[in-house]
Amino acid sequence: MSVTIYDIAREAGVGVGTVSRVLNNHPSVSAKSKERVLDVADRLQYVPNAAAQRLARRKSRTVTIIMPHISNNYFVELLGGVQDKLYDEDYDMLLYGVNQPQQLQHYLRRAIRAGHSDGLLIASLDLPSDFPDMYVKRNFPIVLLDRHHPSFDCFHIDNVSSAYEATRYLISLGHNAIAMISGNNDSSPSIQRARGYSTAIAEHTHVSDGGIHHPGDDLRNDGFNRNAGHEVMSRLLRLSPAERPTAVFAASDIQAIGALHAMKESGLRCPEDISIIGFDDIDLARYYDLTTMRQPIRRLGKLGIERLFRRMEDASLPIEQQQFTPELVIRRTTAPPPSRFPVV
Amino acid sequence: MSVTIYDIAREAGVGVGTVSRVLNNHPSVSAKSKERVLDVADRLQYVPNAAAQRLARRKSRTVTIIMPHISNNYFVELLGGVQDKLYDEDYDMLLYGVNQPQQLQHYLRRAIRAGHSDGLLIASLDLPSDFPDMYVKRNFPIVLLDRHHPSFDCFHIDNVSSAYEATRYLISLGHNAIAMISGNNDSSPSIQRARGYSTAIAEHTHVSDGGIHHPGDDLRNDGFNRNAGHEVMSRLLRLSPAERPTAVFAASDIQAIGALHAMKESGLRCPEDISIIGFDDIDLARYYDLTTMRQPIRRLGKLGIERLFRRMEDASLPIEQQQFTPELVIRRTTAPPPSRFPVV
DNA sequence: TTGAAAGCGCTAACAC
């Protein structure tokens, strides 16, 4: 049905070896053969069969990326850092979006099949406990982003100290009734950020802890989604003004944005009534003038993919792990607290 | 190096045909063989070679998606509608993000190679003029999203009539000095929306056309970006109050938001001083209380991928083209014009 | 039901 190198060989009066050599720019072919082959290939509109190439070369020129279901700007940015490199290297990108933990298992199995892809980038996903063993043994090139594991190359941030710093900033503004909007209780960044928050609160005894609040309804993306932020903030806003925190630390920008919407719906102003600080500095944060902790998201993506290429070349490389420290970006959703007992 | 069906066949004392049948759940195998093969496969930790399967089956179980460089919520939504279906069908998704027109050519060539993917979804991208011929002939399954072309299945919206309606709405509010913030002059939605605008203006002779203004600086994403909206609006605001339009139609929400920021910086209020209507109804629109034309983005993605699967099953299907009509969503950035000659 | 064997389309080693 479709034209193969045998067709070209026959038409051009050469062997398939020569055709293959020409098509792959192998040096040892005469100019004459080269021209003839190229001519015929062009005339026949030859297009190589990708599956056959993969099988024969034992290389797929494809990289698999597994990340939470793309429903979120964080991943848009991460991918941005990855795509350019792939284009430069002429590699394809196979993308899996994970909704539920079970899917991760499924995708992992697919991803490491021979002939499927040559390397794997896993972002923002905790590995199943039985996973590392199996894959470390296979020695399949894997790089982790936004997560840490001793057996793999990792590029991630220090969640604990960043959350600590974010909370400290609210305290430094004079807030002494602070609460946290957290994510799902079993995602590691969520846990780590909560720990940083708690440490900061504990160190300042004059600050009352408004608690760490987990979303109940929408747990997509580990609770790092807009609905979750909206839901939790709505809960906080139902408290009496005296019980209500004057500042809130959201575990992610996208939740902070949900919280901002909840405030707006309740007729409250940010930062006049309640200050909000987020985490990540996704693109949207700028639009919302959101104070936040900036993660070098795009940079993580870029470093990760570059490392993956190096590892695909040389599987015996020593493991590389890099931790980054987010920086505080002050915008306009944080301010000193309102007086709690206004003159009547 | 890695274990093949030959290894399994040998160990299990059967032929490779039987192994293959067992692995593919072919009905005619004895329970005994089945058990033995499965046992050995499990013990040897067998994983099939994807490239070999593709070559032999002449199917890749992969769908390619080409869209503008993902930098934008629009595409997050679109992909959301696509991924679920792919998971259900157990297909892989190969994703290409296009930055510059030349990349599109490159990706198209890759995508239609045999053994690469079984179908192609192209979103929000104008096809190169020489493309259709080549691919129509090959009969490769292709579905277009957010664009129209007579030779392919298409799911898109009626840009002309929506822009017309948006403009009419401004006129109905009493505005008679209106301008448009447009995108890059060679993207088709940009052109179509400008046409709808012009038609509406032309039909109302008492309305003075403030012109169609294209961004000069930032042409990313066809000019559908925040900077572009900001830049153009700033230009309009430098006009004297008498020359200034009282209402503006922005070709996209994201530009409208840039325009809103420009107004704020100039100390002007929306809608009191100038009304603004956007286009798309992205997530942010709600937050900014932006009046806009709502596109069924997620739905387009879902319909597109479903159609693609049907076409992959049956390439001889007649072409299906569906055009949707965005709906007007009235929020709070539009109002009747201020009196143009206020009493001093 | 099952084994043998012929592809799928390409690469690469080998001999000339």
Place this chain on the structure above:
DNA sequence: GTGTTAGCGCTTTCAA
């Protein structure tokens, strides 16, 4: 330099 040939690992037809 170039043709021939043996894989790559799997599916599927054909006989038995």
